[in-house]
Amino acid sequence: MSVLVEFSIDSGDFLLGNVLRGPEEMRFELERIVPTGDAVMPFVWATGGDFAAFEGNVTASEHVRELRALDKVGDRALYRIVWDEPHAGLIEVLGETEATILEARGDGARWRFRLRFPDHDRLSAFYNLCTENDFPVHIDRTYTLSERIEGGHRLGLSAEQREALVLALERGYFDTPSEASLSDLADELGITQQALSDRIRRGNEKVLRSVLLSSASDFD
Known part of the structure; x- marks a missing residue:
């Protein structure tokens, strides 16, 4: 049976959160991640704040090859991020352990995730990989439906x-x-x-x- 987990992590403790840290008033929502060979491509909604300043901060990162605005509606914009090279990040761990992202929201300080794993073995693999890669995730809750x-x-x-x-x-x-x-x-x-x-x-x-x-x- 599938298992759900809710956890949080400081924005500065994983690559995507660190790259997106910018104007304090901005909020982010991870829409989905798409595998592309050895890497994954995050799609992120950004809400509020100065989009021009935000885009400048993200593209200035040595880890980002491309940031493309796919859609803008009011004070929200959907971005696609392409990493400069493959790396072992938290988002990659989610893909490796077949996690389905039900909810992922964050800001300049902290991100909160709600995930579904196919079984407890995948959840254990996720936790072990986080420990091995020094991702200090704080597990708030695990449960089945x-x-x-x-x-x-x-x-x-x-x-x-x-x-x-x-x-x-x-x-x-x-x-x-x-x-x-x-x-x-x-x-x-x-x-x-x-x-x-x-x-x-x-x-x-x-x-x-x-x-x-x-x-x-x-x-x-």
């Missing part, structure tokens, strides 16, 4: 159905427009699209029956 909602109403759901529904909610599958496809979610859980579709459909039916039918009886 089932554990996360253990104290709530079960609604007659199986563990697999709860996991599928919570994942779909977290990734924005039910949003309009949807922020995640059935294929994306199925890949994360390591099951087929048909299996995931069945879990979501059956899970939704149980939730609706439990909530709507039981609540309707209260007014009889």
